[in-house]
Structure formats: structure tokens, C-alpha cells
Amino acid sequence: MQPSPYTPGEVARIVPGRARQLAEVDERLSTLIDLGRLVGRIRVDHAARGFGKTSLLREYQRRASARGAATVWVTAGEEQGLIAQIAASVHTITDGLAEHVKTGLRERIETLQLSVGVPGIATATSTFRPPTDGDRPEQSGARALEAVIRAAVAERPLVILIDEIQSADPSGLRTLVYAWQHLQAEGADVPAAVFAAGLPNAPETIAGIVTFSERLAYRPLGPLHREAEEIALIGPARALGVHWTQPAVDRALAIAQGYPYFVQLIADSAWTAAGRPDPGSAIELSAVEHGRDAMQADLDALFRARWSACSPSERRMLAAIAEHGDGPVSRAAIAASLNTGSNQLSTPRARLIDKGLIQPADRGTLEFTIPGFAAFVRDSET
Ligand SMILES: Nc1ncnc2c1ncn2[C@@H]1O[C@H](COP(=O)(O)OP(=O)(O)O)[C@@H](O)[C@H]1O
Ligand SMILES: [Mg+2]
Incomplete structure (x- = not known):
């Protein structure tokens, strides 16, 4: 018996079928890391749940770290707001910095937190809030964010990853986009990038909030093509010495229909139905059929919940x-x-x-x- 190597509902360990996305991001990372320049547009990969956005964003993060960038991760939608979340996550990468860089960056983070209404250590009151009407506070927030970004890239390029961007507060989004606008306008020698992911409503939602839509690059994330699905299905089993028969593969892919979550779900269910096979054994069509029955109950529950x-x-x-x-x-x-x-x-x-x-x-x-x-x-x- 071997535990299932599949990841239904969890971040995927490998992301087959995303070569184009990864090539584009690799190129952006070259701009950032090899040329030391700003990545001027905020990339937003968007798709419905289960299409692999979070997994893809984690892969971007791995690649950025592997090439020497500092990375911070934010899942938008927390009550404190996007900018406070970014400020807090940038704070976590200050530890290893040279003393004077660290001090300067931490001061700027505190200024940023004040400008968006999050009390820093030095404030007496926790009720401080900037006025929220008009664009002014967002403009000053953007300046403060810009100062943080400039200070943060003193030693290493910085990549900010934002998941669930459609849930970000409007003010936070505007602040982020203004900051990027300023950085772009004032010279591109700031090695920083933002890669984001969101639901299919992200482009419409963001367009309703910020006017500089050209600052964002939207990329729909589609279903997996057949070869990628096969790799996702067969690869993890092969690594454990288990073989999928061709009829089993064909049936599983017919069930998954290119939807990454279903690939993991049917593969995992078939693995269980096959008795969590030992090295040297195979997953047959019958295991996929049994797996499908088991999976169908989960799916019906999910569909019913959404319908109701x-x-x-x-x-x-x-x-x-x-x-x-x-x-x-x-x-x-x-x-x-x-x-x-x-x-x-x-x-x-x-x-x-x-x-x-x-x-x-x-x-x-x-x-x-x-x-x-x-x-x-x-x-x-x-
Ligand atoms: N390229 C891929 N190939 C196969 N499975 C994937 C791939 N990307 C993600 N998955 C799987 O799909 C499911 C959804 O992935 P996730 O990254 O959480 O998607 P999202 O963030 O779009 O909801 C997970 O079970 C994950 O393991
Ligand atoms: Mg996700």
C-alpha cells in the first residue's frame, strides 16, 4: 500500500500544461533579475476555482526564489486591506537585511501602515484612519508604498504574489496600481514585480475600480490539454512504480475533461479504488469506474450546495x-x-x-x- 500521490484540493506539486504561462513569467523574471528593471505591468492569471491558479502562482514564486528574488505572498480579502497585508508580508523579509537597509525599510513600512490606517508600534491610538473620500489618501498611500518597494529592493529584487485579487479592497487596489504607475513613470530601475491570480470576474471587477487598465495584463487560464492531463495522471504514479493502463487513462481523462481539480480527484479516487497499489502494479479501468462512483457523491454534494x-x-x-x-x-x-x-x-x-x-x-x-x-x-x- 502506498499513499496517493495526487493532490485534490491542494496545491499541485507540478503544473503540467502551463508552459506558456511559465515561459512568459520566466521572461519577466529576466527583466527583473538580469536587467534589474521594474516589471511594469501587473500580471493577473484568471479562471474559475479549481483551474490551478494558486498552484501556478506558487510555481512562479518558486522560480523567482530560485533565481534569487525575495518573494512575498498575500491572499487578498482580509479585513485589514491589501496594502496593510503587503506591508506586513514585506516586513517578514526584513530580517536578513543589512542593518541600515533593514532600519530604513522598517521605517518606510511603518509610514505605509500609518498612511493606510494600520497603527504601527509608535502610534498612540488604534483608531487613526485617513479620510476615505476622493483619491488623495490613495495617492499618498501609493507614495508610501512606492518608498517601501524602493527600499525593499536594495539588496535583492522583490516579487509580490497576490492570490484572490478579485477580493482585494478597492482602495487597496487603487493604491497598488497608482504605486506601479509612479514607479513606471519615474524610471524603470526598480527591480520589482507583481504576479496575481483571481476569479474570472477579476478583469471586470478591477476595471470598475482602477482607470489605468493598461497597467494590468490579464491572462485567462484555460483547461489542460490532453498531454498535460496525461502527465498529471501518469507521472506521479510512475514515480511510485505504478502503471496506468491505456483504457484507464482514457476513461479518467474523459471524466476530468481538462479541469485540473477533476484530474486530481479522479486520479486520487482511482488510486484508492485500486487499493493504493504497491510498486509494480497497475491501475485498471475498473478502478477508474469505481473511483468515479466514489467521486460522484462528492461532486453531487458540491453541485447541490452551489445550486441551493x-x-x-x-x-x-x-x-x-x-x-x-x-x-x-x-x-x-x-x-x-x-x-x-x-x-x-x-x-x-x-x-x-x-x-x-x-x-x-x-x-x-x-x-x-x-x-x-x-x-x-x-x-x-x-
Ligand atoms: N497544472 C495542473 N495539472 C494538474 N493538476 C493541477 C494543475 N494545477 C492545479 N492542479 C490541481 O487542481 C486543483 C486546483 O488547484 P488550485 O491551484 O487550488 O486552483 P485554483 O487556485 O484555481 O482554485 C488542485 O487539486 C491542484 O492540485
Ligand atoms: Mg486558489
Whole structure:
């Protein structure tokens, strides 16, 4: 018996199928590390849950560290706000710095914390809050953040990784983007970069908050192609001396449909169904079929939970999309099914995108984010 090498619901150890993303980020890291320059655009990889954003961002982080950059990680959405989170995480990398660099950086971090309303050690009151109307506090926050970034790169380039960026507070996002705007405008010799990940609503959400959309580079993260799925499936087993038969592979990939979370889930379920095989044994089609039954119960629970969290109008919209099959559906077709104008769709559309159930696809169409959900919706209907 060997424990499963698969990672359903956990950060993936390897990220096959993401060569393009990694090549782009490697190139940015060269700008940063070899040329010592600012990476002027904030990269945002976006996709629904389960597509591997966090795993990819962790891989960016590993590569940046391996090439000598200091890295800090923030999962946006905490109450203190994005900038306070960044300030706190930059503070954690000050320990090993030369004394004068450390002192200077810590002072600037404290100034930044004050400017965004987080009390530093030196403040008497914990109720200090800057005014929040207008852009002024964000502009001064941006200056303070810029000073932190400049001080932080004294010894090593800095990479800031922001997960769940769609959940960042609007003010924090504006501050970050203004700071990047300033750094870019005032000369690019500051080796710093921001790589972020978010849900499919990230571009719309951010565009509604900041005007400098050209400061951000949005990259949709798609499903895995077949070869990448096979690597994710076979590779970890092979490392443990276990072989997947071809019919088992074909069946597992038909179930996963390129969705990274499902690749891990079906592989893990099949592994368990095969009795957690010893080296020298194989995973057969029957193990995948048994694994699928086990996995289906989990999936139904997940789908049911999401379905019951929807309002009646959202459910009607989901049903109208599902009616057209599993692929992308145009707004006009959805409106026709609902017997309504496409303007009527805006509210449920936005809510369902925010919930991560559907996402915008090519040419104004909408599609489900998770394979199998359309079928579940069709079944729930009857
Ligand atoms: N490139 C990949 N190949 C195979 N599995 C992956 C890949 N990337 C992520 N996964 C797996 O997919 C699931 C979702 O990954 P995660 O990074 O948490 O996605 P997200 O942050 O988009 O929700 C996890 O079970 C993870 O192990
Ligand atoms: Mg994630």
C-alpha cells in the first residue's frame, strides 16, 4: 500500500500544461533579475476555482526564489486591506537585511501602515484612519508604498504574489496600481514585480475600480490539454512504480475533461479504488469506474450546495444556459429561452459570475465553469 500521490484540493506539486504561462513569467523574471528593471505591468492569471491558479502562482514564486528574488505572498480579502497585508508580508523579509537597509525599510513600512490606517508600534491610538473620500489618501498611500518597494529592493529584487485579487479592497487596489504607475513613470530601475491570480470576474471587477487598465495584463487560464492531463495522471504514479493502463487513462481523462481539480480527484479516487497499489502494479479501468462512483457523491454534494445558494432568478438563468448543452451560449439564446430581453440578464449574470458558476467566453457568450454542472442543472430541473 502506498499513499496517493495526487493532490485534490491542494496545491499541485507540478503544473503540467502551463508552459506558456511559465515561459512568459520566466521572461519577466529576466527583466527583473538580469536587467534589474521594474516589471511594469501587473500580471493577473484568471479562471474559475479549481483551474490551478494558486498552484501556478506558487510555481512562479518558486522560480523567482530560485533565481534569487525575495518573494512575498498575500491572499487578498482580509479585513485589514491589501496594502496593510503587503506591508506586513514585506516586513517578514526584513530580517536578513543589512542593518541600515533593514532600519530604513522598517521605517518606510511603518509610514505605509500609518498612511493606510494600520497603527504601527509608535502610534498612540488604534483608531487613526485617513479620510476615505476622493483619491488623495490613495495617492499618498501609493507614495508610501512606492518608498517601501524602493527600499525593499536594495539588496535583492522583490516579487509580490497576490492570490484572490478579485477580493482585494478597492482602495487597496487603487493604491497598488497608482504605486506601479509612479514607479513606471519615474524610471524603470526598480527591480520589482507583481504576479496575481483571481476569479474570472477579476478583469471586470478591477476595471470598475482602477482607470489605468493598461497597467494590468490579464491572462485567462484555460483547461489542460490532453498531454498535460496525461502527465498529471501518469507521472506521479510512475514515480511510485505504478502503471496506468491505456483504457484507464482514457476513461479518467474523459471524466476530468481538462479541469485540473477533476484530474486530481479522479486520479486520487482511482488510486484508492485500486487499493493504493504497491510498486509494480497497475491501475485498471475498473478502478477508474469505481473511483468515479466514489467521486460522484462528492461532486453531487458540491453541485447541490452551489445550486441551493442561488436565487430563483439565478437558477432560471442557469437552467436556460444548461438547456443549450455544455458549451458556450450567447446572451441572445439565453434571453430567448427565458422569454426576456438581454438587459434583464445583467444582474443574475453578474451574480453568477461572482459566484464562479459561469464565466464570459468568446464573443459575449457565457459558459459553465465546472464540467458536469450543466448536466446536474438539467437533472435538477426534472
Ligand atoms: N497544472 C495542473 N495539472 C494538474 N493538476 C493541477 C494543475 N494545477 C492545479 N492542479 C490541481 O487542481 C486543483 C486546483 O488547484 P488550485 O491551484 O487550488 O486552483 P485554483 O487556485 O484555481 O482554485 C488542485 O487539486 C491542484 O492540485
Ligand atoms: Mg486558489
